[in-house]
Structure formats: structure tokens, C-alpha cells
Amino acid sequence: MNPQGLIDRLTEALGPSSVLTGERLQLRQTQDWSGAQAAQPQALLLPRDTAEVAVALRICHEHGCPVAVQGGLTGLAGGANPMEGEIALSLARLDRIEDVDAVAGTAIVQAGVTLERLQQHCVELGWAFPLDLGARGSCQLGGNAATNAGGSRVLRYGMMRNLVLGLEVVMPDGNVLTMLDRVIKNNAGFDLKHLFIGSEGTLGVITRLSLALVPRQNQQCTALCGVPDFDAALGLLRHAKASLQGLSAFEVMWNSYFDASLRAHGKSAPLADPYPVYVLVESVSGDGANADQAMEAFLEKAIEEAFVADAVLAQTGAQQEELWSIREGVSELLALAKPCAAFDVSVAITRMDEMVQRLEETLRSAYPQQQHLFFGHLGDGNLHLISGPYPDPADLEHAEELVYSCVGAFEGSISAEHGIGVVKRDFMHHSRGAAEIELMRKLKSLLDPKGILNPGRVFNTPHEQLPAL
Amino acid sequence: MNPQGLIDRLTEALGPSSVLTGERLQLRQTQDWSGAQAAQPQALLLPRDTAEVAVALRICHEHGCPVAVQGGLTGLAGGANPMEGEIALSLARLDRIEDVDAVAGTAIVQAGVTLERLQQHCVELGWAFPLDLGARGSCQLGGNAATNAGGSRVLRYGMMRNLVLGLEVVMPDGNVLTMLDRVIKNNAGFDLKHLFIGSEGTLGVITRLSLALVPRQNQQCTALCGVPDFDAALGLLRHAKASLQGLSAFEVMWNSYFDASLRAHGKSAPLADPYPVYVLVESVSGDGANADQAMEAFLEKAIEEAFVADAVLAQTGAQQEELWSIREGVSELLALAKPCAAFDVSVAITRMDEMVQRLEETLRSAYPQQQHLFFGHLGDGNLHLISGPYPDPADLEHAEELVYSCVGAFEGSISAEHGIGVVKRDFMHHSRGAAEIELMRKLKSLLDPKGILNPGRVFNTPHEQLPAL
Missing domain, CATH: 3.30.70.2740 (Alpha-Beta Plaits)
Known part of the structure; x- marks a missing residue:
């Protein structure tokens, strides 16, 4: 297989501005945030829509050339880092918010839309897309689905998997699978989208998503609690789940982390005394409710029950950010x-x-x-x-x-x-049994028999057909 | 293949009290609630634990004998109805609630536990298992997962899929896949449990489940609203989502249904005038909140906005049941x-x-x-x-x-x-594309290459190895 022939075919199909090689390639970021080993890809592809993604994959598939699928490159597991001989395929140009149904609260977006852009777009329409994580400004929704992203509001809204109503996926051979449901309920046969969510780009390339929105919550309450021990933190969690209807975050910090974070940011302690464990509690609510009142009642009872020794409740947005910065200053x-x-x-x-x-x-x-x-x-x-x-x-x-x-x-x-990517690949047996890993491999072989999509991610996939360089 | 040899082997492995044939078989219910066509199975197996399910499947697999997997037999799609020549495998005796973690709010149960039994068990511990449907007294949790059951609280808690943290599954060849996670977050490779949830017993037999519980909500508010038209009902839904934090049901009835239901139950209309559309709104809350007050404020604004023309708010538990009976009297x-x-x-x-x-x-x-x-x-x-x-x-x-x-x-x-079962099998193409159905078939072949598990359910699977009778 002649790699130049491959690049020529891709350039012919996508146009020269969508196939970066040489100097133009070197100007681009092609590695993720993990710091894991990465090679220079043969080329970086920047398709503009699903049809171009399909064409690109079909050509790579015919050449047996492995492809590194790239979203916002904020992953921490090295899954998007190109390996030797791979073509990098970026979804960055699939960046349209195609449709928001402001009555039903659903959105159809292309995979390259950043999380933050959808969040902002929804707020203007009275809705919210509730997934939230530190990388929000760069991470892309396709990548969020491919890695089943979590973040700090999972407690309330679930992982990304829970927010995906439907997907459009390009299979390794370029065929397109369209499953863009706009309802939560569809039991017409197997729910195939779950195969692709969290499979880290190894089974197909997500190009479009149908997403569930939630009503915008205007009020937010944040409290930092000094907690006598871990058992008290568990009691506090149960109390919070039972009595804070808008509970949206429950973050724990052991004192070693808490102190180090304060030191690193040059801040003074928000509570008078030190505690073995700290908990950051956040609750959200809409227009009708009195969120502060609910949080105050919650804290009062928590102190009464000795779940909490001391607490501070943020009075302003700036104070909320201040408290969150201790947790987010990672x-x-x-x-x-x-x-x-x-x-x-x-x-x-x-x-x-x-x-x-x-x-x-x-x-x-x-x-x-x-x-x-x-x-x-x-x-x-x-x-x-x-x-x-x-x-x-x-x-x-x-x-x-x-x-x-x-x-x-x-x-x-x-x-x-x-996720697993490459950096945790060799440790997977600690969490998954041999039968599970074997079934994962079988699924990989079924959906990507030539093994061209993100090979070597999640688990070692033998790839014998690397193009000669 | 000699069917008597098969029955003998099964009897030897499970004991005669677990392999019902002849008269003992005729005394048992082996058909579901669908009224779809069913045959008498060769035998009804009643294994007592996962190991016995595995042995039974291994033997059927070796004999190439098709198996109809049976839970509480409350399905409406005919999926559990035995076809000619099949062995019926009931999970009814796997009925232990093995463990409830009352701190974390998780439960490990065997597949044959009925939904209602788990609901009741949790309430005593201050938790709730929030899936709810009319068949609660008979349907089993394994079947709820296999069919991804819904019901009337999906709006708040999601489908069964959202409540399953982990599964234990016996594969068609008798191998056991153990994935009994007790946490919501596990991105260590593909999340295989989603293959089995909603696949209607065609890929594996669910024997144990790890489930998420939610804090028990003591207060419940129910209102019936007379709505001027469907657009107003949509406005009301958005208003409810935004302002009722405990919104747990939002049921719509067109007047034809509403009137027919009142007539069938010999009841008088709860609202003075007739309306084109009726909506039943329910909201739940814990100890701290004042649910009635929130519902009253919600209704007041709904009338102000002309989403609702008239409404009645149940004042007692009996009145709540009365209102629900109009909706549930199906x-x-x-x-x-x-x-x-x-x-x-x-x-x-x-x-x-x-x-x-x-x-x-x-x-x-x-x-x-x-x-x-x-x-x-x-x-x-x-x-x-x-x-x-x-x-x-x-x-x-x-x-x-x-x-x-x-x-x-x-x-x-x-x-x-x-679900699809057998009764909607021939209509699936209206909802799923050819590429999707093709991938479903491939998954079926991968996980059940002999096609012995619930063959002919969901889609036609050619089954050439029916034992000679």
C-alpha cells in the first residue's frame, strides 16, 4: 500500500484545505492533554460534514490505514494521540448547532460543537445542557459521548450517556448509521447507540448527536462544610439526597488535598478550624423555589445531627466561585x-x-x-x-x-x-474480568474487522496492516 | 437429537422438581399477557440460582434446543410465549433480595424478585426503587431490565436502563458474565450491560442485578387539569419542568379516552366542564419541602398563563388514587x-x-x-x-x-x-433503518451463534436446529 496514494486520494476527495500534511500539519495541535506518547500523524483530516467523514473513512478503510479520531483533544487517557503511521481525523469543523426544540427541550448538534457553546446557546432559550466539566471550553460533544464524560453534575443529571437521545455514527467502512431519536423512549429493538457511547472511538465515529436539555435553573446555592469524619460525610450525603431536591454536586476533599489547594492558590481557609474531611454541597433551583432557605434548613439539621461541625454558605456568585476554586484548582x-x-x-x-x-x-x-x-x-x-x-x-x-x-x-x-485510552490499557484486568474483555474484543472485531479505528486504544488490538512508510 | 435425552439430562442436572413436563407442566402459566400465539413448551425449567441457569443453558446449547426465557409473564409483546419445540426457562425461583446498601442506596437482587417486593423492601429502609408500572405485583426485575421497562415515573427517574448499575448474565452457552458494579461511574472499557438491557432476552439471560435506589419521598401531590388544547398542554409541561422540582408524572388524556374511562368505571367527572385535553400532574418531595404549596403556586400560574382552564388538587390519598384510576383504568x-x-x-x-x-x-x-x-x-x-x-x-x-x-x-x-417481541416484529422497519436492523442481527449472531435464546423475537432469526419431535 502506497501512503502517498492514500494522501492523494484523500486530498482529491476532501480538497487540499481539508488534508493537512508537512508544515501545515506541524502548526496544528494533534495531541491530547494526557501527556502520553504521541507520533506525528501522516496527515490531519478536517472534514466538513458527515458525508466527508464517511468518504475519508471509506478511503482509509480501503487502504487499511489506521485512523486516530480527534475531538477537542482534552482527554486524559491518550486515546486521541496519533500512533505511528496513523491518519488523524478531526471533527472540529462539524461545529453546527443544527436545531434546538425549545418546546420539547432537545437539540441536534454536530459532533465538533464544544460543550460550552451548547451550554451558552441553550441558556439563551431558557434551557440548559447540564453536562459540565473543567474542559468545557475545548471539549467537543462528540468526544463527550465517545468517552461518556462525567464531571461534577453527574449526581443530578447522570453521565453523558443519560443525556444522549440519539446518535449518527460513521462506521469504519464509511457506512452511516442514523439513530437520531428525539425521545427518551424507544424500545424498538436493541438500543445500538449505547455501543458507541463510551467506546472511545474504537467502534465508529460519532458525527451528530440528539441531546436532552433540562430547564434552566436560575438559582444556585453553594456551601462548604467541615466534616468530623468520613462516616459523617456519608450521613451528610444521605441527608442531602433526601432533603435537597435540587442537589447538584456533593464533592469531598480530604484535608491533605484541601490544604494543598489553598496553599497552591495562596488563599486563606474559609473555615476557622481545620477538619479531616471537607464537603462542597451545591443545589440548584428554578424561579419558584427558595433555594437559600432550603440550603439553610439542610445545614441546620446537618449540624444538629453532627454530620457537619462548621459550614460557610456562599452569599454571592463571587463567593460561590471562590469555594468551587478550591475543588477545581486541580x-x-x-x-x-x-x-x-x-x-x-x-x-x-x-x-x-x-x-x-x-x-x-x-x-x-x-x-x-x-x-x-x-x-x-x-x-x-x-x-x-x-x-x-x-x-x-x-x-x-x-x-x-x-x-x-x-x-x-x-x-x-x-x-x-x-476512560482507558492507552494509559490505563494494561491495568484493565483489575476492573474487568477475562470474559468481559473477551466480549469487548469480539465487538471490536465485529464492528471494525480491519481494526482501523483507534487501534490499540482500550485494549491491544493486533493491527497487521499498517501501511509501509 | 433426541428430545427425551435432553429432558433426561436437564432432570439429572436440576432435579425432577425443577423440570416440569406433562401434567405438572399443564398446571403452570407459561404465556404472557399479550394474548399472542403460544405453544406448550417441551418442559418448564425452574432453576434455583445462577449456576443452575448456567447448567440448563449449557445443556440446551449442546442439544441446539431453543429456549424461551420467562420472567413474570406480564409482557405485552409476546416475547416470553414459548414457540413450538422450545424449552421454557423461568427465573421465578431466583427471588432473593441479596443485599441492600442503605448508606449508598444500592441493591443487589436476583432476577426473579418482583418489582413490588423490592419497592416495599426499600421503603422500610428509607429508600425507594422508583420504577413503577401497573404490573408491579407480578413483573420481575430481570424482565424489567431485559425489556427496559418504562412506566409512569420515567419523566423523573428514567427507564429501567437508568436504574441498572450492573448485571450478571448467563450467555447462551452457559458462560457467566459478571458485571455487578455498584457505582454509577465505570468507564473501564465498553459498558457491556447496555447490550443486554432492552434486548428482550435474545442475547443472554439476566440472573442478578445491581440497582440504584433513590431516597424515599414521603409527600405526593396529584392534580388533574382541564386543558384548552394541546399547545397549552405543551406550555404546561414546560412550566411544570421548570417550576416543580419534584415533578414525577405528566400524563395526558384526550377527551375520548377520559370520557370512556369515566364511563367504564361508572364515575362522575371530577371537573365541572368538559375539556379537549386533560393532564394529570404529580410531584413528590421529601420531608423538608412543602409540596402542596409548590403545586398550588404551580397551578395558580398555569391558570394565569391560560395553560389550564380548571384543575382539581387531590386533598387525600384516596382522592389521589381516584384521579390516578382514570389514567390507570386501562x-x-x-x-x-x-x-x-x-x-x-x-x-x-x-x-x-x-x-x-x-x-x-x-x-x-x-x-x-x-x-x-x-x-x-x-x-x-x-x-x-x-x-x-x-x-x-x-x-x-x-x-x-x-x-x-x-x-x-x-x-x-x-x-x-x-418492546418488539413477536407482535411488532414485522413492523420494525417503520422505526429502524436497514443498517440498524442488520447490526442488531450481527450482534445476535455474535452473542448467540446457535440462535437458541428467544429465537424469532425482535426479528426473525433463522433457526435450523429445532430438535426433532
């Missing part, structure tokens, strides 16, 4: 601990405390000089851990093995929301 | 219209009114003597229609074709929540 902490390991695991919340203790002991005894900072979305059983710095890559790898085997022993998931 | 109406066609379709809610008008015109002109009663879960875009009586089966079939082709023209689904 990038600064990552920078300080570099090179570090950033974990995103999940476990049944009743076992989380025990697992954190075990992880802390294990890491501290193996790596006493490093920081090990714990925080997460407690409401979802999702724990994050920043551990580092590890100047020696072997140590970093060893720390990963320590953490993932511990998570496996607690029957947790080694990837709650970030 | 079985009486079905009985009166027999033999009738009962439809369960969905369409984007902004197109629902036009579709109802088109359906009504079409049916009325073809079948002026019959009743055509429309109602549904408006919040979900889910429309139900009872049409009949059709003494001549050819007329009934023709009415089905009229309805489903119209639904297809409106890009709706021919099955919102009841």
Missing part, C-alpha cells in the same frame, strides 16, 4: 506535583473510606517523599488522587500498579470517567 | 374494546398533536364504528392508543399497519416501552 496541583500520577477511580461509597486509608498507607510507605492528595465526587463513588512527583518513570508505573491493584481488590473501577 | 377499557389493538408508540412531543390528529382521521375513516382512545406519558413523548373492537383479525392487522406507517412517517418509534 491543574495547579498537578503542575506542582509533576511528573505525577492522576487517578480517577470509583468504588462503592461505603467502602471508599477504607480504600482511601489503604491507598494512603500503601503509597506513603512506598513513597514517603511524595504528596498523595485525595478528593472526588462522593455522590458518584468517584475518587480522584494526585500522587507525585515521580521523577523516575519506573516509580510512577509502580505507583500506578499499587493503586490499581488496590482498587481491583475493592471491586472498584480503574476508570470512573476518564 | 385494563377495563381494553376488555370493553376486545379484540382490540393497543399501541405504545413515541414521537417528538412537538409533533405529537399533529400525529394524533392524523391517526384519528385515518382510523376514523377506515374504522368509523370502532373506538380510538388516545392517552400517554406526554413528558416522555410516549403515546398510547386503544383501538377496537376488531372482530376480524385482518382488520386488526390493517389498523396496525395504518398506525405504524403513520408513526414511521413522523419519525417516531413503534415501541416506546413495551
Whole structure:
């Protein structure tokens, strides 16, 4: 197979402005936020619509050339990073919000629309698209679906999977699968869209999405609670679920993370005394409700029940942001601990405390000089851990093995929301049994028999037909 | 293949009390609620646990004998009805609620536990399992997952799919796939459980489920609204979504249905004047909130905005049941219209009114003597229609074709929540494209290459290896 023949065919089909090679390619970003290894792709394709994506894939398929599918490149698992000999296919130009049904609260968008743009567009129409994560300004909705993105409002609105009503997908051979339902209920046969959601671009390329919107909530209440211990945090969570109808976030920070975040941002503590655990509670509501009153009643009872020792309730939007910045200031902490390991695991919340203790002991005894900072979305059983710095890559790898085997022993998931990509591929057996992985492989072979879509992501797929370079 | 050899092997493996044939078989119910054609199965298997299900399937698989998987037999699509030569496999004895985590709000149950039993069990622990449907006393959780059951609280809690955290599934060859996650977030590779949810027992037999619970809501408010037209009902829905935080049901009834239901139950009209459309609104809340006050404010504004002309708010539990009985009295109406066609379709809610008008015109002109009663879960875009009586089966079939082709023209689904089974199999092309159906078939072949599990359900699967009788 002659790679130049491939590039020529792609250029002929898409036009020269949509097939970047050489210098034009070098000016473009083609790596994700993971810092994982990446190669220069043979070319970067910038198709303009579904038909061009289909043509591009058909040609690559005929040439047996592997394709790295790229959204907003904000992934943390290296899944979008091109490997040697791959063509990169970007969805960036499929950036139209095609239709918003402001009566029903649904939207049809192209895959390259950024999360933030849809959020803003909906607000103007009295609706909201409730998925939210730090990368909102760059991440794209197609990528959000391909990776089943989570974020800090999962507790209320679910993962991206729950917000997708339908998909349009281009299969590896260029055939288009149109499943753009606009209703939540469709039990006419298997619900195929779920195959593609969360499969990290290995089974098909998402080109359009039908999404569910929620009514815009104008009021937002944020409180930071100092909590005596983890059991109290669990009691507080149950209390919040039962009595805060608009509960939208329940974020936990162990004191090591909390203190490090304050230090990194040069801020003073918002509560007078230190506590072993901190919880950030957020609740939203519409016009009718009195959100502050509900939150105050919630906090009062929480103090009465000794779930909370002290709390501060944000009085202004600026104060809300201030409180959230302690939780969201992860990038600064990552920078300080570099090179570090950033974990995103999940476990049944009743076992989380025990697992954190075990992880802390294990890491501290193996790596006493490093920081090990714990925080997460407690409401979802999702724990994050920043551990580092590890100047020696072997140590970093060893720390990963320590953490993932511990998570496996607690029957947790080694990837709650970030996905597997390439960086967690070799640890998957800690979370998934051999029969599950075998079935995943079979599905991959069924939908992508030539193995051209994101090969080597999620699990090793033997790819024998790399074009000779 | 000798069928007696098969029965002997099954009896040896499971014990004679778990393999019913002959007279013992005739005493058992083996048909579902659909009234669709059914044959006497070769035997009814009543395994006691996952291991016995696995053994039974392994033996049937070796003999190439087709298996009809049976839950609570409340399905309306004929999927559980045995076909000639099949073995029926009932999950009824897998009826243990194995574990409820009352801190995290999750449960592990066996597939044969009835919906109502789990509901009651959870309430005692301060939690609720929020799926709810008329068949709650008989339907089983495994069947609820296999058919992705809906019901009247989907608006708030989603379909069964949204409540399933994990599954244990026995594959057609007897291998067991264990995916009993207890957290909402697990992005470690493909989320395989979604393959089995809603696939109507054609890909594997669900034996255990991990389920998400929600905090018990003590207060419930129910109002019946007389609505001037369908546009007002859409305005009311948006108003309800935005201002009723506990909105849990939004049921629409066209006046033909409403009047027929009152007549069938011998009840007087709860509102003084008649209206073209009626909406039943329900909202739930926990201890803290004042649900009545919120509902009153909601109704006041709805009348102000002319979404509602008149309304009645139930003051007691008995009054709530009274209002719900108008909506839920479907079985009486079905009985009166027999033999009738009962439809369960969905369409984007902004197109629902036009579709109802088109359906009504079409049916009325073809079948002026019959009743055509429309109602549904408006919040979900889910429309139900009872049409009949059709003494001549050819007329009934023709009415089905009229309805489903119209639904297809409106890009709706021919099955919102009841599934395809056998009764809608020949109409699937109205809702799913050829590429989708082709991929469904490929998945069936991949997971069940011998085609022994519920063959002929969802779509025709050629089954050449029926045992000689």
C-alpha cells in the first residue's frame, strides 16, 4: 500500500484545505492533554460534514490505514494521540448547532460543537445542557459521548450517556448509521447507540448527536462544610439526597488535598478550624423555589445531627466561585506535583473510606517523599488522587500498579470517567474480568474487522496492516 | 437429537422438581399477557440460582434446543410465549433480595424478585426503587431490565436502563458474565450491560442485578387539569419542568379516552366542564419541602398563563388514587374494546398533536364504528392508543399497519416501552433503518451463534436446529 496514494486520494476527495500534511500539519495541535506518547500523524483530516467523514473513512478503510479520531483533544487517557503511521481525523469543523426544540427541550448538534457553546446557546432559550466539566471550553460533544464524560453534575443529571437521545455514527467502512431519536423512549429493538457511547472511538465515529436539555435553573446555592469524619460525610450525603431536591454536586476533599489547594492558590481557609474531611454541597433551583432557605434548613439539621461541625454558605456568585476554586484548582496541583500520577477511580461509597486509608498507607510507605492528595465526587463513588512527583518513570508505573491493584481488590473501577485510552490499557484486568474483555474484543472485531479505528486504544488490538512508510 | 435425552439430562442436572413436563407442566402459566400465539413448551425449567441457569443453558446449547426465557409473564409483546419445540426457562425461583446498601442506596437482587417486593423492601429502609408500572405485583426485575421497562415515573427517574448499575448474565452457552458494579461511574472499557438491557432476552439471560435506589419521598401531590388544547398542554409541561422540582408524572388524556374511562368505571367527572385535553400532574418531595404549596403556586400560574382552564388538587390519598384510576383504568377499557389493538408508540412531543390528529382521521375513516382512545406519558413523548373492537383479525392487522406507517412517517418509534417481541416484529422497519436492523442481527449472531435464546423475537432469526419431535 502506497501512503502517498492514500494522501492523494484523500486530498482529491476532501480538497487540499481539508488534508493537512508537512508544515501545515506541524502548526496544528494533534495531541491530547494526557501527556502520553504521541507520533506525528501522516496527515490531519478536517472534514466538513458527515458525508466527508464517511468518504475519508471509506478511503482509509480501503487502504487499511489506521485512523486516530480527534475531538477537542482534552482527554486524559491518550486515546486521541496519533500512533505511528496513523491518519488523524478531526471533527472540529462539524461545529453546527443544527436545531434546538425549545418546546420539547432537545437539540441536534454536530459532533465538533464544544460543550460550552451548547451550554451558552441553550441558556439563551431558557434551557440548559447540564453536562459540565473543567474542559468545557475545548471539549467537543462528540468526544463527550465517545468517552461518556462525567464531571461534577453527574449526581443530578447522570453521565453523558443519560443525556444522549440519539446518535449518527460513521462506521469504519464509511457506512452511516442514523439513530437520531428525539425521545427518551424507544424500545424498538436493541438500543445500538449505547455501543458507541463510551467506546472511545474504537467502534465508529460519532458525527451528530440528539441531546436532552433540562430547564434552566436560575438559582444556585453553594456551601462548604467541615466534616468530623468520613462516616459523617456519608450521613451528610444521605441527608442531602433526601432533603435537597435540587442537589447538584456533593464533592469531598480530604484535608491533605484541601490544604494543598489553598496553599497552591495562596488563599486563606474559609473555615476557622481545620477538619479531616471537607464537603462542597451545591443545589440548584428554578424561579419558584427558595433555594437559600432550603440550603439553610439542610445545614441546620446537618449540624444538629453532627454530620457537619462548621459550614460557610456562599452569599454571592463571587463567593460561590471562590469555594468551587478550591475543588477545581486541580491543574495547579498537578503542575506542582509533576511528573505525577492522576487517578480517577470509583468504588462503592461505603467502602471508599477504607480504600482511601489503604491507598494512603500503601503509597506513603512506598513513597514517603511524595504528596498523595485525595478528593472526588462522593455522590458518584468517584475518587480522584494526585500522587507525585515521580521523577523516575519506573516509580510512577509502580505507583500506578499499587493503586490499581488496590482498587481491583475493592471491586472498584480503574476508570470512573476518564476512560482507558492507552494509559490505563494494561491495568484493565483489575476492573474487568477475562470474559468481559473477551466480549469487548469480539465487538471490536465485529464492528471494525480491519481494526482501523483507534487501534490499540482500550485494549491491544493486533493491527497487521499498517501501511509501509 | 433426541428430545427425551435432553429432558433426561436437564432432570439429572436440576432435579425432577425443577423440570416440569406433562401434567405438572399443564398446571403452570407459561404465556404472557399479550394474548399472542403460544405453544406448550417441551418442559418448564425452574432453576434455583445462577449456576443452575448456567447448567440448563449449557445443556440446551449442546442439544441446539431453543429456549424461551420467562420472567413474570406480564409482557405485552409476546416475547416470553414459548414457540413450538422450545424449552421454557423461568427465573421465578431466583427471588432473593441479596443485599441492600442503605448508606449508598444500592441493591443487589436476583432476577426473579418482583418489582413490588423490592419497592416495599426499600421503603422500610428509607429508600425507594422508583420504577413503577401497573404490573408491579407480578413483573420481575430481570424482565424489567431485559425489556427496559418504562412506566409512569420515567419523566423523573428514567427507564429501567437508568436504574441498572450492573448485571450478571448467563450467555447462551452457559458462560457467566459478571458485571455487578455498584457505582454509577465505570468507564473501564465498553459498558457491556447496555447490550443486554432492552434486548428482550435474545442475547443472554439476566440472573442478578445491581440497582440504584433513590431516597424515599414521603409527600405526593396529584392534580388533574382541564386543558384548552394541546399547545397549552405543551406550555404546561414546560412550566411544570421548570417550576416543580419534584415533578414525577405528566400524563395526558384526550377527551375520548377520559370520557370512556369515566364511563367504564361508572364515575362522575371530577371537573365541572368538559375539556379537549386533560393532564394529570404529580410531584413528590421529601420531608423538608412543602409540596402542596409548590403545586398550588404551580397551578395558580398555569391558570394565569391560560395553560389550564380548571384543575382539581387531590386533598387525600384516596382522592389521589381516584384521579390516578382514570389514567390507570386501562385494563377495563381494553376488555370493553376486545379484540382490540393497543399501541405504545413515541414521537417528538412537538409533533405529537399533529400525529394524533392524523391517526384519528385515518382510523376514523377506515374504522368509523370502532373506538380510538388516545392517552400517554406526554413528558416522555410516549403515546398510547386503544383501538377496537376488531372482530376480524385482518382488520386488526390493517389498523396496525395504518398506525405504524403513520408513526414511521413522523419519525417516531413503534415501541416506546413495551418492546418488539413477536407482535411488532414485522413492523420494525417503520422505526429502524436497514443498517440498524442488520447490526442488531450481527450482534445476535455474535452473542448467540446457535440462535437458541428467544429465537424469532425482535426479528426473525433463522433457526435450523429445532430438535426433532
